Amino acid sequence: MVVQFGDVYRTYMExxxxxxxxxxxxxxxxxxxxxxxxxxxIAGLGLVAVLAIGGAFALRAYTVAQLPLWSSGRxxxxxxxxxxxxxxxxxxxxxxxxxxxxxxxxxxxxxxLVYLVPKQYVMQGMIADTDPRSRLYEQQHALAVISDWIxxxxxNVGGEQWRLS
Numbered sequence: 001m002v003v004q005f006g007d008v009y010r011t012y013m014e015x016x017x018x019x020x021x022x023x024x025x026x027x028x029x030x031x032x033x034x035x036x037x038x039x040x041x042i043a044g045l046g047l048v049a050v051l052a053i054g055g056a057f058a059l060r061a062y063t064v065a066q067l068p069l070w071s072s073g074r075x076x077x078x079x080x081x082x083x084x085x086x087x088x089x090x091x092x093x094x095x096x097x098x099x100x101x102x103x104x105x106x107x108x109x110x111x112x113l114v115y116l117v118p119k120q121y122v123m124q125g126m127i128a129d130t131d132p133r134s135r136l137y138e139q140q141h142a143l144a145v146i147s148d149w150i151x152x153x154x155x156n157v158g159g160e161q162w163r164l165s
Contacts, residue, residue, distance in 0.1 A: 066082060067079060067080070067082065068082060068084060068085025068088055069088075070085075070088035070089060070092050072092070072093065072096060074109075074110070074111045074112060075092075075096060075105070075111075075112045075114060076111070076112070076113055076114065077092050077113075077114040077115075077116060078113065078114065078115055078116065079115075079116040080115065080116065080117050080118065081118060084116050084118075087116065088116060092114075
């Protein structure tokens with residue numbers, strides 16, 4: 001670029017930072033001057049790791065905050081789709097009163113986490129012990145189904161079913 005544009009590009013390089021605004025580059029440079037190149041590299045790698053892990057926790061917290069939750073005593077129910085929150089509110093109390101559910105809950109004093117998962121949800125076989133036909137990770141065409149879920153999520157929840165043969 002310097003060969004092609006000459007002094008104009010040199011002036012631009014002096015006032016513009018390479019990856020972040022120049023003032024931030026200068027501030028970071030003044031903080032790390034006494035460190036050796038190896039220590040700066042380790043510090044940079046540590047900073048990237050902290051930002052990546054911190055960002056992952058922040059995204060997880062945001063996602064959990066957006067999902068509808070219902071709780072009663074030691075039972076907490078989580079809907080995978082935001083629109084299913086109303087179903088949790090109207091059905092979960094009645095479900096907990098069913099004799100089979102009461103008996104199962106009485107067997108263990110531990111907290112219980114309930115997932116409300118759509119029938120065609122591609123990951124349900126990883127969350128719950130489902131019918132072997134729903135365990136896509138055990139089948140040869142799982143990658144195709146999962147990639148279709150990623151690129152067309154609404155189609156896969158809306159009512160179409162995968163025909164697994």
